[in-house]
Each structure stands twice: as structure tokens, then as C-alpha cells.
Amino acid sequence: MDVAATIKKILGNVEKVILGKRQQVVFSLVAWLSEGHVLMEDVPGVAKTMLARALAKSVGCTLKRIQCTPDLLPTDVTGTSIFNQKTSEFEFRQGPVFTNILLADEINRTTPRTQAALLEAMAESRVTIDGVTHDLDPPFLVLATQNPVDHEGTFPLPEAQLDRFLMKFSLGYPNMEDELKMLSASRKQHPLETIGPVVTKEELLACQKATRSVKIHEKVQRYIVELVHATRRHDQLMLGASPRASLALFRTSQSLAAILGRNYVLPDDVKRVLTPVMGHRMILRPESRLRKVTSQDILDDILQEVPVPMIDEAPV
Numbered sequence: 001m002d003v004a005a006t007i008k009k010i011l012g013n014v015e016k017v018i019l020g021k022r023q024q025v026v027f028s029l030v031a032w033l034s035e036g037h038v039l040m041e042d043v044p045g046v047a048k049t050m051l052a053r054a055l056a057k058s059v060g061c062t063l064k065r066i067q068c069t070p071d072l073l074p075t076d077v078t079g080t081s082i083f084n085q086k087t088s089e090f091e092f093r094q095g096p097v098f099t100n101i102l103l104a105d106e107i108n109r110t111t112p113r114t115q116a117a118l119l120e121a122m123a124e125s126r127v128t129i130d131g132v133t134h135d136l137d138p139p140f141l142v143l144a145t146q147n148p149v150d151h152e153g154t155f156p157l158p159e160a161q162l163d164r165f166l167m168k169f170s171l172g173y174p175n176m177e178d179e180l181k182m183l184s185a186s187r188k189q190h191p192l193e194t195i196g197p198v199v200t201k202e203e204l205l206a207c208q209k210a211t212r213s214v215k216i217h218e219k220v221q222r223y224i225v226e227l228v229h230a231t232r233r234h235d236q237l238m239l240g241a242s243p244r245a246s247l248a249l250f251r252t253s254q255s256l257a258a259i260l261g262r263n264y265v266l267p268d269d270v271k272r273v274l275t276p277v278m279g280h281r282m283i284l285r286p287e288s289r290l291r292k293v294t295s296q297d298i299l300d301d302i303l304q305e306v307p308v309p310m311i312d313e314a315p316v
Contacts, residue, residue: 001203001210003033004261009198013058017191018051020178024171026259027276028055028143032204033211033255036166036248037122037142039107039157039280043149046171052103052143053192059204060197061100061139068110070153074117078127079134092129097121098136100201104144108154115161118142122164139204159239159283166248167273168280207258214254216265219309223267224249227274230302231282236293239283248277267308275299 007029014025028051031038040048049065056063066077079095096102097118107115121127125136144165146157162168174182185191225246232240252273257265279295 001206003207003210003258006199006203006207007033007259010055010058013195013198014051014054016185016195017054018047019181019185020174021047021051021171024169025051026256027167027169027273029259030252030255030273031167032139032141033208033258034166034248034251035139035208036251037164038144039162039165039168040143040145040171041148041168042145042170042172044147046173048143048145048171049103049105050192051171052101054195055141055143056101057192057195058197059100059139059199059201061201063101063103064096064099065103065105066096068104068106068108068114070109070111070155072110072114074114077114077117078121078129081130090130092132092134094134097127098134100137100139100141102140102142104142106146107144108146108157110155112155112158115155115157118144119161119164139201139208162280163242163244165280166252167276169276211251211255211258214257214263214265216250216254217309217311219311220253220265220267220270221250223306223309224253224270226306227270227278227302230306231278231298234298234302236285236288236298237282238285241278241281245278245281249273252277266311271303274303 010029011022011025015022018025028038032055042048053063055061066072075095077095077097079093079098081090082093084091104118121136122142125138125140127134127136228241228243228246228249231237234240249270253265253269256269256273257263260269275296278299282295282298284293284295284298
């Protein structure tokens with residue numbers, strides 16, 4: 001399976017809608033290939049929803065959106081059993097989680113109980129209702145958003161749930177040239193109306209399977225583990241990254257290498273995915289926050305501290 005050629009089709013299609021954000025679109029595709037989920041923390045109006053819709057349209061996938069509010073119940077996400085008076089039996093009505101791409105908008109505005117309803121779905125691609133387990137159809141991707149500015153009436157995600165997200169990043173504002181292009185593209189019709197499927201779900205699933213065959217040299221594997229262990233002994237951190245972070249770096253670096261057309265991982269691949277994979281998995285000390293130290297500052301220190309392995313040749 002030519003992963004690079006397949007992803008290039010999706011990338012080109014999405015970039016007809018999302019202008020000037022190639023790195024973030026690539027990160028989204030890396031997470032999808034790695035069978036993980038994405039948390040986007042950004043201000044309103046920077047095309048987070050459009051990114052989810054463009055990805056779904058490019059692969060011919062179903063997309064459902066949840067607007068998270070304090071009164072949202074867990075059954076509003078997963079579904080519930082309804083009593084059918086004609087048959088005198090309970091029938092399961094699927095919730096919006098039964099889709100290929102689930103957009104959970106402003107996830108930090110809903111209660112912890114409802115946030116937890118997504119945990120099993122995100123971790124195991126299935127939900128359990130009334131003691132019955134229902135599998136979710138692959139490919140399954142959760143794109144959750146949260147507003148970093150307005151915190152009134154929000155429920156911050158606990159570390160256990162943050163750790164469930166494979167990657168976290170921001171789209172950010174476009175530059176002036178890209179915003180001008182956006183205005184021109186929207187003059188006659190919405191850009192989303194101009195794109196259609198360029199890849200099938202079956203091809204994407206084949207790409208997901210193919211990325212697992214990307215080879216990682218023992219030295220690069222050790223480099224991944226050393227980066228994670230460095231967070232656990234850093235004096236600015238109260239809690240470092242878990243072993244799930246090592247697995248996340250492993251999988252995302254495989255996917256990025258495949259997207260770039262290689263069947264082996266380089267240390268540079270690990271460096272490139274380090275921030276979106278690790279930034280949300282560390283807890284800073286209170287005194288570090290007061291000194292305006294950020295997760296990015298710590299990751300920069302760790303990259304300087306941990307020696308980069310020299311790879312003479314690609315692993316066989």
C-alpha cells in the first residue's frame with residue numbers, strides 16, 4: 001500500500017479548504033493513521049469544524065458533531081435503549097459516537113460524567129450500554145475542541161482523559177495572504193462544496209495497517225524512551241509522561257515516516273511529533289507556572305539534553 005500517495009490525495013483535497021495550515025493537517029492525518037484522537041485547543045472561528053468536515057468528505061466518511069454543554073448527558077453521546085410498545089422490547093438507539101469522525105465541540109463545557117462517556121470509545125473503539133458492548137465501525141476518529149480563553153462555566157479535562165488524546169495542537173490564525181485567499185475562495189460558494197471523496201475508507205484502513213510495518217531502529221526506539229524518561233526526572237515537572245506517551249511517539253513517528261514516503265523512522269520524525277504528542281501529558285510545578293515556564297520550554301530543554309542517535313542505515 002502506497003501510504004504517501006494516498007495521504008497526498010487527502011492532503012491536497014483538504015488544503016483546498018484549509019489554507020496555510022499544512023503542518024496541522026498533517027498532524028491530523030498522522031493521528032488518524034495511528035488510530036488515535038486529536039484535541040484542538042484554539043479560539044473560535046479558525047476552521048476547526050471545517051477541518052473535521054474536510055477530512056470526512058475527502059475519505060467519504062460519516063461525520064457527526066456534538067455541541068458540548070453542561071446539560072449534555074452521557075446517553076446523548078453513546079445512545080440509549082428505548083422501549084418499543086409494539087414489540088414490548090427495548091431497542092438500542094445509537095448516539096452520535098457511532099460515526100467515523102466525531103467532532104466534540106468545546107468538550108470542556110460538558111460535565112466530567114459526559115466527558116468520561118467518551119473514554120471507552122476513544123480507547124477501545126466500542127461502547128457498553130446496559131451491559132451490552134457495541135463495536136464502532138472503523139476508521140474512528142475523535143476531534144475534540146476547547147476554547148483556551150473563556151474558562152467560565154467549564155470543566156477542565158482531567159489528566160487521565162487528556163492522556164487519551166494522541167495529539168494536541170492549535171490551528172492558530174492564518175496569515176494575511178492566506179486570509180485573502182480564503183475570502184476569494186468563499187466569494188461564490190462555500191469551499192467545502194467544491195470537494196468530494198478522493199480516497200475510500202478501505203484505502204485509509206489499508207494505510208493504517210501499512211504504517212504498523214514501518215521499521216524503527218533499536219537506537220531510535222531507545223531515543224523515544226529516553227525522551228519520555230527525561231520528563232519524569234525534570235525538576236520543573238510535577239508529573240512526567242506515562243508509558244502511553246512512549247507508545248504514542250512510536251506510532252506517530254511510524255505514521256509520519258509513512259506519509260513522507262519512507263518505510264523506516266528517523267530521529268527527526270520523533271522530534272517533529274514530540275510537541276503535539278507530549279505537550280499535554282506533563283504537569284508543571286505550580287512555581288514553574290508562576291515563572292511562565294511552558295511545556296514547550298521543557299521539551300526544548302529535553303531535546304538539547306538527550307543525545308540524538310546516529311543511524312548509519314535503515315533497519316532491515
